[in-house]
Amino acid sequence: DEYFNIGADTAFADVDILATGRVVTEVSEDFDRYWASESAYPFERIVRRANAEQGRAELEISDNDRSQTLARYRRDLEQSDLFEAIKNNRIQWQHVKTKLVSDDPAKALDRARDKPQISDKLDEALGSPEKEIYLVSPYFVPTKSGTEAIADLKKQGVNITVLTNSLQATDVAAVHSGYAKYRKPLLKAGVDLYELKAIHAVPKTKDRGLTGSSATSLHAKTFIIDQQRVFIGSFNLDPRSARLNTEMGVVIESPPLAQDMQRRLVENTPVYAYKVTLGNRDKLQWQDPEDGTVSKKEPEAGFWKRITVKILSILPIEGLL
Structure with a gap:
């Protein structure tokens, strides 16, 4: 019961996970737990002027329309890469150990201070890294203490x-x-730091993993530890995920999957992301993955956007980020 099968259809740099087994039930039950919790509010309490009954009526479709919609959905599904992989038996199934980690819904109401947070559960499930960590996080705010912890790991x-x-x-x-504000300390500690380039400047490719649902932004949240264990979920390495948001994800113990994911990231990240380093006098610089040119200011971003970020970095808002 502690194990489940996963089928991995690898895409750009991430992996589509098809799961069966007990963890599927656990994830479903966790969603039900949130749905039934006091942290979930009825629609009418949030949008008081809305007419819910009218909205439901407007969403109603005829049986014929429903049949056409289902037929179109089935056709799209059958034309997907994942369906083709299943149909042609190209998915490499693995029997692996997993662990669901999630916050208590009461965290959203600030009532779970005495209960383990997802960051504590992740620490226990992923274990202490011995050789390497590969972190993919769209919203990365390591904080002072986190940066110091990363620097200590580098020293080890x-x-x-x-x-x-x-x-x-x-x-x-x-x-x-x-x-x-933590880029320089991280680089001085020896961290390899990459920043995803806006998609309009990246060579066109079939990209379903690295940039998630947005057309321009990274959205995947993945941690790979020692090429042995992988976390895939909603947790970002920032104070908001740790202290405010309710998060969940799955830790997968699978060296083949972890190694494959990391290999793809190692191969593709330098092609799609700026390499951030320190130049003369410890000045930040970004190397363009396309032509190798080096910029000494935030690449592609306009003047006012850079100024806005500079001002925000001075304000005491880190705990809310």
Whole structure:
């Protein structure tokens, strides 16, 4: 019961996970737990002027329309890469150990202070890294204590790579301001730091994993530990995920999956992301993955966007990011 099968149809740099087994039930039950909790509010309490009954009526469709919609959905599904992989038996199924980690819904009401948070559960499930960590987080705000912890790991010989959004690629500039102040300390500690380039400047490719649902932003949240264990979920490495948001995800113990994911990231990240380094006098610089040119200011981002982030980085808002 502790195990489940996963089928991995690898895409750009991420992996589509098809799961069966007990963890599927656990995830479903966790959603039901949130749905039935006091943290979930009826629609009418949030949008008081809305006419819910009228809205439901407007959404009603005829049996014929419903049949056409289902037929179209089935046709699209059958033409998908994942369906083809299943049909042609190209999915490499693995029997692996997993662990669902999630916050208590009461966290949203500030009533779960005495209960383990997802960050504590992740720490227990992922274990202490011994050789390397590969972090993919669209909203990366390591905080002072987190940066110090990362620096300590580097001193212990743990290689650390971080992939996050560039200023032009991010959809939340305020969060980027919380990250920007830690770039130099991270680089001085020896962290390999990459920032995803806005998609309009990236060579066109079939991209379903690295940039998630947005046309320009990184959205995947993935941590790979020692090429042995993988976390895939909603948790970002920022104060908001740790203290305010309710988050969930799955830790998968699978060296083949972890190694495959990391290999793809190692191969593709330098092609799609700026390499951030320190130049003369410890000045930040960004190397363009396309032509190798080096910029000494946030690439692609306009003047006012850079100024806005600079001002936000001074404000005491880190705990909210």
